[in-house]
Amino acid sequence: LITDENEAWAFVNRVNDESQEVYFKSIQASWNYNTNLTDHNSQLSVEAKLVEAAFEKEVAANASRFNWTAFQNETLKRIFKKASDIGSASLPEDRLTKLKVIESELERLYSSAQLCDDDSTCNNLDPGLTRILAESRDYDKLLWAWFGWRNVSGRKMRNLYKEFVNISNEAARANGYADTGEYWRSWYDMDNLREECQKLYEQLKPLYLNLHAYVKRKLIDKYGEDKFPSTGQIPAHLLGNMWAQSWGNLYSDLLQPFKNKPSVDVTEALKEQNYTAQKMFEVSEEFFTSLGLIPMPEEFWNHSMIVKPDDGRDVVCHASAWDFLNQKDFRIKQCTDITMSDLITTHHEMGHIQYYLQYKNLPVVFRRGANPGFHEAVGDVMSLSVSTPKHLKEIGLLEEVVDDEESDINFLLSQALKKIAFLPFGYLIDQWRWSVFNGETSPEDYNKKWWDLRCKYQGVSPPVQRTEDDFDPGAKYHIPGNTPYIRYFVSYVIQFQFHQALCEAANQTGPLYKCDIYNSHVAGNKLSDMLSLGSSKPWAVAMEKVTGNTTMDAGAIIEYFQPLITWLEKQNEGMDIQWDEACPTDLP
Ligand SMILES: C[C@H](NC(=O)O)C(=O)O
Numbered sequence: 182l183i184t185d186e187n188e189a190w191a192f193v194n195r196v197n198d199e200s201q202e203v204y205f206k207s208i209q210a211s212w213n214y215n216t217n218l219t220d221h222n223s224q225l226s227v228e229a230k231l232v233e234a235a236f237e238k239e240v241a242a243n244a245s246r247f248n249w250t251a252f253q254n255e256t257l258k259r260i261f262k263k264a265s266d267i268g269s270a271s272l273p274e275d276r277l278t279k280l281k282v283i284e285s286e287l288e289r290l291y292s293s294a295q296l297c298d299d300d301s302t303c304n305n306l307d308p309g310l311t312r313i314l315a316e317s318r319d320y321d322k323l324l325w326a327w328f329g330w331r332n333v334s335g336r337k338m339r340n341l342y343k344e345f346v347n348i349s350n351e352a353a354r355a356n357g358y359a360d361t362g363e364y365w366r367s368w369y370d371m372d373n374l375r376e377e378c379q380k381l382y383e384q385l386k387p388l389y390l391n392l393h394a395y396v397k398r399k400l401i402d403k404y405g406e407d408k409f410p411s412t413g414q415i416p417a418h419l420l421g422n423m424w425a426q427s428w429g430n431l432y433s434d435l436l437q438p439f440k441n442k443p444s445v446d447v448t449e450a451l452k453e454q455n456y457t458a459q460k461m462f463e464v465s466e467e468f469f470t471s472l473g474l475i476p477m478p479e480e481f482w483n484h485s486m487i488v489k490p491d492d493g494r495d496v497v498c499h500a501s502a503w504d505f506l507n508q509k510d511f512r513i514k515q516c517t518d519i520t521m522s523d524l525i526t527t528h529h530e531m532g533h534i535q536y537y538l539q540y541k542n543l544p545v546v547f548r549r550g551a552n553p554g555f556h557e558a559v560g561d562v563m564s565l566s567v568s569t570p571k572h573l574k575e576i577g578l579l580e581e582v583v584d585d586e587e588s589d590i591n592f593l594l595s596q597a598l599k600k601i602a603f604l605p606f607g608y609l610i611d612q613w614r615w616s617v618f619n620g621e622t623s624p625e626d627y628n629k630k631w632w633d634l635r636c637k638y639q640g641v642s643p644p645v646q647r648t649e650d651d652f653d654p655g656a657k658y659h660i661p662g663n664t665p666y667i668r669y670f671v672s673y674v675i676q677f678q679f680h681q682a683l684c685e686a687a688n689q690t691g692p693l694y695k696c697d698i699y700n701s702h703v704a705g706n707k708l709s710d711m712l713s714l715g716s717s718k719p720w721a722v723a724m725e726k727v728t729g730n731t732t733m734d735a736g737a738i739i740e741y742f743q744p745l746i747t748w749l750e751k752q753n754e755g756m757d758i759q760w761d762e763a764c765p766t767d768l769p
C-alpha cells in the first residue's frame with residue numbers, strides 16, 4: 182500500500198478536478214429530468230448516473246491502494262474516508278440501473294399525479310390541492326382532496342417502493358452497513374443520533390401537547406365534536422396542510438388568539454402589492470447580502486426555475502436547491518405561489534444556495550453541510566428574523582406593529598404553528614423509514630406502522646379507514662423522492678441555537694423572538710465562518726464556531742417560545758391534553 186502522503190495529495194487533486202466534470206454532467210441530466218419529466222430525460226438521467234457511479238467506483242478502488250487510515254494529515258484522511266464511502270455506486274451495474282429507474286419512476290409518479298373532480302377539472306398537488314388544503318373550511322371538500330391525493334399518488338407506489346427498499350439495502354450492505362437507515366445515520370458521525378433525537382423530542386413534547394390541545398379545541402368549535410375521534414387525535418385533513426406538518430394556514434381565521442390586533446400573515450399584502458416570484462427571490466437575496474453574505478450569481482438568475490412552467494410540461498414542483506459542483510452553476514427549482522408560506526420557503530431554498538456558495542472552493546467531497554441538518558437550517562435562520570412583525574413592517578409587508586403582550590402571543594402562536602407543530606412529524610418520518618430498512622416493518626405493515634406513528638406522536642389520525650391497499654407514506658414527497666427526513670427535525674432544533682448566537686453577535690438585547698439580525702455583518706461573518714467549513718470538520722466543530730457549544734440543545738427553542746408556553750398552559754388549565762397512543766378503530 183502507498184504510504185507517501187504527497188503522492189496521495191496528487192491523486193486527490195487530480196480526482197477532484199475530474200469529479201467536477203463527471204458530477205456536472207450527471208446533475209445537469211438530473212436537472213433536465215426534474216424540469217421536464219419525460220421518458221427520454223429519465224433515460225439520460227439514469228445513464229449519466231451510471232457514468233457517475235462507475236467513476237466513483239474507480240476512485241474508491243484507486244483510493245484503496247493508499248494506506249490512508251494511517252495518514253498523519255487529518256484533512257487528507259477525511260478526504261479519503263469520504264471518497265471511499267460511495268453508496269449505491271457499489272452495486273453491480275444491472276442492480277444500480279434497476280434502482281435508478283425505480284427512483285426515477287417514483288419521482289415522476291408523485292410529481293405528475295393529478296386529481297380530477299367530476300366536471301373534469303384536474304389538479305396537481307402544486308398549486309391546486311395545496312391551496313384547497315390551505316384555504317377550504319369545508320370538511321367534505323378537504324376530505325375529497327386528502328383522500329383523492331393519496332389514491333392518485335401513494336397508492337400507486339407500494340410495489341415499486343418495496344423493490345426500492347431491497348436494492349437500497351443491498352447497496353448499504355455492500356458498503357458495510359446493516360441497512361440503508363444505518364448508512365443515512367452515519368452522516369451525523371454519532372453513535373447515538375437516535376437517542377439524542379428522542380431526548381430532544383421528549384423535551385419539546387409538553388409544548389407540542391399544549392399547542393395540539395389549543396388547536397383541537399378551536400377545530401372542534403369549527404367542525405363539531407362529532408367529527409373528532411374519542412381517542413383524542415385530530416383528523417389529518419383539517420390542519421391546513423396535506424400532511425398536517427405545518428398548521429400556519431389556519432392562523433388568520435381559526436387560531437389567532439387576539440383578533441383585535443394586526444395579523445402577522447402577510448399573504449394578502451403580498452398579493453395586494455402584486456408580488457411576483459422574482460420579487461420574492463430579490464427580497465430574500467437582499468436579506469442575505471444585508472449580512473455581508475454572497476449575492477446570487479448571474480447563472481442563478483438565468484437558469485433557475487422559480488415558477489411552474491405553463492407549457493404543459495410535468496415538473497418536480499417540490500422546491501429544491503441545486504449545486505452543479507462546477508463552482509459556477511447554482512439553481513433553485515420551485516413552483517412559487519404568492520403566499521407567506523412560499524416567501525419562507527424561498528428563504529429556506531436560498532439558504533442552501535448560500536451554503537453552496539460559501540464552500541464552493543473546497544474539495545468536492547467537502548461540499549456538503551456539516552451534517553444534513555445544518556443545510557436545512559441556514560435559510561430558516563434568516564426566516565426567523567424576516568418573519569418578525571418589526572422586519573415585515575420594515576420591508577413594507579405590514580402596515581403597523583403593535584408592541585404589546587397580546588400581539589406577542591399572536592406572533593408566537595403563528596410561529597409555533599410552523600416550528601412546534603412540525604416537530605413530531607419531523608421526528609416520525611424516519612422512525613418509519615428506518616424501521617422499514619431494518620426489517621422491523623414488513624411490506625404488509627407499511628401503512629399500519631405509518632399511522633401508528635402518526636396517531637402516537639403527532640396526535641393526528643386518518644379521517645377514514647386506511648388499509649394495506651393504501652401506501653400513505655408515498656403521498657409525502659420525501660418517500661418517493663428518497664430524501665432522508667431526520668435532517669428537518671435536527672434543523673428545527675439547531676436553527677434556534679444559531680438564531681440565539683447570531684442575535685447575541687448582532688447585539689440584539691430584547692427577547693429572542695423579537696430579534697432581527699438584518700444588516701448585521703458581525704452576525705453574517707460568524708455564520709459564514711461556519712458555512713465555509715462545509716463538511717471538512719466534524720459538525721460539533723461547526724456548531725462550536727457559531728454557538729460556542731458542541732451539541733444539539735432544545736434550550737434555545739424553549740427560550741424563544743417561553744411566553745407562549747406560559748400562555749398555552751393557562752389556556753389548557755384543567756383540561757386533558759393527552760390522546761390515546763392507538764389510532765381510532767371505528768372510522769368510516
Ligand atoms: C420540511 C420539509 N422541507 C423541505 O422539503 O424543504 C418539507 O417540506 O417537508
Ligand SMILES: [Zn+2]
Pocket residue numbers: 529530533556557
Ligand atoms: Zn431544504
